């Protein structure tokens with residue numbers, strides 16, 4: 001655990017395939033590239049980052065449950081689980097830390113089943129459609145939210 005206030009950045013299924021996955025939708029950056037730029041931005045903001053990805057709903061829920069004790073906030077791209085997972089939404093509510101939802105693509109320009117999110121109602125805010133920059137904007141916003149809660 002880093003000394004600085006650590007933010008959990010959690011990525012759901014198939015995001016490990018960024019770079020090769022539908023590049024016209026998701027761009028060419030890999031999840032490793034995004035992790036690197038998040039760590040750099042967090043460092044400027046005086047925040048630590050715990051950057052994780054899982055393809056498994058239960059593992060994502062375990063990570064969210066840990067955040068209650070170990071993290072100051074959660075930035076989450078739940079990927080496909082955004083549109084299906086009551087269990088992830090329930091876990092986020094238990095965490096009692098600020099939550100920001102991020103999507104690389106503009107889900108509202110896409111299929112109708114992507115227009116509904118189980119996570120949005122329990123999130124402080126949502127950033128979508130701006131590609132990897134969305135993660136950096138979420139870190140900036142999280143930093144402000146945490147300053148405000150001191």
Ligand code: DQA
Pocket residue numbers: 013014015077078079080081082102103104105106107114
């Ligand atoms: C996504 C959008 C989701 O609809 C999709 O299932 C993903 C990625 C995004 O970042 O744009 O896997 O969360």
